[in-house]
Amino acid sequence: MSAEVISLGCRMNLSESEELRALLAGEPDLVVINSCAVTAEAVRQTRQAIRRARKARPDARLLVTGCAAEVERAALAAMPEVDGLVANIAKLDPRSWNVAAVRAHGTALHTRAFVTVQNGCDHACTFCVIPQGRGASRSQPISAVLRDIEQHLAQGAREAVLSGVDLTSWGADLPGSPRLGQLVEAILAAFPDLPRLRLSSVDGIEIDPLLFDLIAAEARVMPHLHLSLQHGQDLILKRMKRRHLRGDAVDLVGRLKARRPELAIGADLIAGFPTEDEAAHAANLSIVAELEVVHGHIFPYSPRPGTPAARMPQVPHAAIKARAAQLRAAVADQRARWLAGLVGKALQVLAERDGTGHAPNFARLILPPETNAGTIVTITPTRIAEGLLA
Incomplete structure (x- = not known):
């Protein structure tokens, strides 16, 4: 046991x-x-x-x-x-845990392998306690990442998902300060048979030129970019102590989609950050449509003790709840139109063990019952059922 x-x-x-x-x-x-x-x-x-x-x-x-x-x-x-x-x-x-140091690495629970390449964070966003919980940024060397992926592939994984608390800061603490693009390039070169490589949440302002080119043009890098966006108004972004402005995100997505139109955008957004007025909330809502956010993670703001944001003028709880609902509705509207546009299009889907699978753009599909987990199959959806393509 x-x-x-x-x-x-x-x-x-x-x-x-x-x-x-x-x-x-x-x-x-x-x-x-x-x-x-x-x-x-x-x-x-x-x-x-x-x-x-x-x-x-x-x-x-x-x-x-x-x-x-x-x-x-x-x-x-x-x-x-x-x-x-x-x-x-x-x-x-x-x-x-007082256990032996030699243990079997990983388990074959998923056809998609989450590979932790970075941990911790060196930034000081005013709302966040994660640096307190995870410490300073630490990167896994390329050699360690390659060993990890090799083990996952041996266990049947067909997609590697690079994960980190601040993924795009990977490499800053390593000799020579390599950038994330170099890691992605090394993975693709080391594993020519790896069909799919995906990035988890990234900070758009930290995307280096090589990584940009790989996202824009490399078929094995999935066309799915989840941005640690947090808000759509510049003043709130400054009060959050983020390092990007609204225009930076709009420019990044515009340049990427110009080269890879099928790119699906995800984003983290916070509703009701301290001092957020109706105009700021409207800007937050509007960026969902401007970036065509189809994978949204909406967080109602809640004060965390010891953070600068907890000492700022707070938005009433009822307003936060209502604004979060509006943001979710805006994302749901974008997502519904996006899914409708995928009906009738052939998609390469990685089958999971629960009878569903994900397309390269991270759209989720219901698969035929006989589909074997771990296989990549071509599916042409004909309808939308409970938010999934089928």
Whole structure:
């Protein structure tokens, strides 16, 4: 019997949770909560997961790691359900769990492999506690990334997804300060049989020229760009201490789509940031249409203790909730029109084990029942069913 690992939050946590499952294989009666602290709601869900896990496994040893284990350390340690905390920065170190250092790497749970190439963050966005939870930016050397991908491919993965807290800062702490484009180029050269390489969330202002060209022209780099955008108005972006302005995002997407029109855009957007007035909210709404955002992650702002934004004039909760709903509706409208435009077009779809799959542009499709997981099949959707192509 293996440890049970419960993952909350970002793709980084999902990737790290898979590594934890491999690391803790054979460890019975252990439950690990890999927590999130990006918003107050994420912390609430972490607490809820802890209570639920303790109720389901009353005799197990319950340990908490992840960002909330750093940011909310005292509060979580005081919970009667929790037996201990493991530092987020050390959660993949076998010594933190008192297990042998040699363990099988990864598990063949997914046809898409999330590959963590960078962790931590050196920036100081005024709303964010992630640097407190994950520490300074740290990059995996190219050789380590290639070994990781090789192992995933041996386990049947057909797509590698490069993940990081601040992915586009990869390489800044390595000798010679390589850029992310060099890593992507090295992966493509090392694995000519890797059919699909995807990037997780990126900071558009950090995209280097080589990476830009690979996104724009390399067929094996998926035409799907998820931007850490956060807002659509310059004054709010400055108060967030972001390093880009609205025009930078518009220019980037325009230049990329000019070379690769099928590129699908995703974005993180925050609703109700402190001092956001109706004009700022309108700018936030309008950037959804201007960039044609079809994959949207909408976050209602919630103050995190100790951050500069928590000391700024706050937007009423009801207004935040309403604005978040409007942003979600704007993205849903863009997405519906985008999906409708894909009906009748042949798409190369990587089949997952749950009966669905993703096209290169990250559109999700319902697959015929006989489709084998891990295969890339050509599907021409004829309709939209519950938000998925079919």
